[in-house]
Amino acid sequence: MKMLISLNKKSLITLYFSFLRPCLVLAQANMSSGIVDADKYSVAYVTVPSVDVGKTIGHGLVKNKLAACVNVIPQVTSIYEWEGKINEDSEALLMIKTRTTQVDKLTEFVRTNHPYSVCEVISLPIKNGNPPYLKWIGDTVPEN
CATH class of the missing domain: 3.30.70.120 (Alpha-Beta Plaits)
Known part of the structure; x- marks a missing residue:
């Protein structure tokens, strides 16, 4: 069970850095440059x-x-x-x-x-x- 929780945390961290964070950075960059x-x-x-x-x-x-x-x-x-x-x-x-x-x-x-x-x-x-x-x-x- 501990290994499963550890794996889930690792997966969440990987998901955040590989997908969610780049999307948030891109959205923020678009707003700051007026592209909206x-x-x-x-x-x-x-x-x-x-x-x-x-x-x-x-x-x-x-x-x-x-x-x-x-x-x-x-x-x-x-x-x-x-x-x-x-x-x-x-x-x-x-x-x-x-x-x-x-x-x-x-x-x-x-x-x-x-x-x-x-x-x-x-x-x-x-x-x-x-x-x-x-x-x-x-x-x-x-x-x-």
Whole structure:
């Protein structure tokens, strides 16, 4: 009987270290890196002709609760083809953090307030990140 109890303890310890503990560690790692909220938040990129235009659009996005934060990155050189010609322009880049559910409204706001006839608005889901930062985005930008 003593040997059976000893064997059971040994089996339980083996089970813990080989299966349960790795699962708990993995779950904890996923929560600490924000993977739990994958695709709930997005980052959108918009090029603008100047920092001033970027600030105007950024203020409007934040004021209208379409973005939690807009970074205006100056001095971006864009090389692109437009109307059959290769162009090179100095622009600024907006890096916009928002909820994925708000990307369509954000895009419409940018299109309405942007000076280009065809403006760039592209978004990517945020797959993971700092959980308190992701929570702040969620607290700042309503779902609808």
